[in-house]
Amino acid sequence: MNSIKQLAIIFGCLAFGELIVYLTHVKIPASIIGMLTLWGLLQLKIIRLKDVEGLSAFLIKNMGIFFVPPCVAMINYFGIMSKSLVPILVATLASTILVVFVTGITHQFLRNRQ
Amino acid sequence: MNYLSNPVFLLFLTLTLYAFGNYLTSKRKWILFNPIIISMVVLINYCLVLNIPYEQYKEAGQYIDFFLQPSIVALAIPLYTQWEHIKKQLFPIITSQLAGCIVGVVSVVLLAKWTGAENDIILSLAPKSVSTPIALEVSKSIHGIPSITAACVMMTGIFGSMVGFHIMNLSQISNPMSQGIAMGTASHALGTLKAMEVSKKYGAFASVGMIFNGILTSILAPIILRFLMPYLD
Structure with missing residues (x-):
């Protein structure tokens, strides 16, 4: 309902993240700090779920389109991409298989022991 | 010709392509029918064919990019x-x-x-x-x-x-x-x-x-x- 309030909360958390980065020069993205801040405020019941739910659902559901401009920016990097196409493909694909396997097997093993 | 690189038009084009990609994905589950891939491929070809530098596309893209951070929050x-x-x-x-x-x-x-x-x-x-x-x-x-x-x-x-x-x-x-x-x-x-x-x-x-x-x-x-x-x- 109150979209501006929702925007203010989300950007408030983001601005807090920026402040932490500005003050401490920590290498964590401001947005991650903002996310943890919002999570903390929800846990502490300072912010209620319905105060941010609508806008958040919109942002998460449509996250895909935020991928588009950075992908179009690949135009600028076709040169160096094509030069390293084999390393990029091999490393990305093989590493993805490894991550799926290692994460899944570790979780299953620890869960069965619990 | 200049109009084809107008930021508002490029913004419209990006949104439309993405919406079209969403429509295709909802119709048929095929991995290449991904709204991101469809928009990206069409836009890259559009810019290459019309000789539009990325900096010009960015005028439109920045309005979409802007929501990256809030979406993580x-x-x-x-x-x-x-x-x-x-x-x-x-x-x-x-x-x-x-x-x-x-x-x-x-x-x-x-x-x-x-x-x-x-x-x-x-x-x-x-x-x-x-x-x-x-x-x-x-x-x-x-x-x-x-x-x-x-x-x-x-x-x-x-x-x-x-x-x-x-x-x-x-x-x-x-x-x-x-x-x-x-x-x-x-x-x-x-x-x-x-x-x-x-x-x-x-x-x-x-x-x-x-x-x-x-x-x-x-x-x-x-x-x-x-x-x-x-x-x-």
Whole structure:
């Protein structure tokens, strides 16, 4: 309902993240700090779920389109991409298989022991 | 001709292509019918054919880019609503995420090095397993090239969502939570999307995997890279 309030909360958390980065020069993205801040405020019941739910659902559901401009920016990097196409493909694909396997097997093993 | 590179028109074009991609995806489940891929391929060709430099497209793109950061903040909501489930399994979740995160960064860096990539490419590949907004931030902070990171994040997402479940079924990883978490950890939003198709429960755990690996990678990638630096020179 109150979209501006929702925007203010989300950007408030983001601005807090920026402040932490500005003050401490920590290498964590401001947005991650903002996310943890919002999570903390929800846990502490300072912010209620319905105060941010609508806008958040919109942002998460449509996250895909935020991928588009950075992908179009690949135009600028076709040169160096094509030069390293084999390393990029091999490393990305093989590493993805490894991550799926290692994460899944570790979780299953620890869960069965619990 | 100038009108075709008008920022408002380019913004309209981007939104329309994405909406069209969404429509195609809802009609037919085919991996290449992905709204991101469709918009990207058409827009890149559009700019190449009409000789529009990226800087000009960026005039429109920046309005979309702008929402990257707020959308990460919004991920606090699934983390909060699923906290009851997550809390009970915090140890297995965090340990497996930690293993996945370290294996992901170390393996992609070493594989790229062994296959002969330049250092700036190697750095761009390091955060490939996490969702784009986080990967772009990490890429910037470790001096990678954000566009290459974005491309590799897409490749990782598409490839992981295609083969992830097959790999786990072949390797006896049958627990639904383990499968969900692995999909989210390896292939972020696209892995989560794939897991959502199987069931809500898979999807919920996949999004936990996506969120935790995002946090872990943003914290650990710069540290892991510092340890790997001697091998890169």
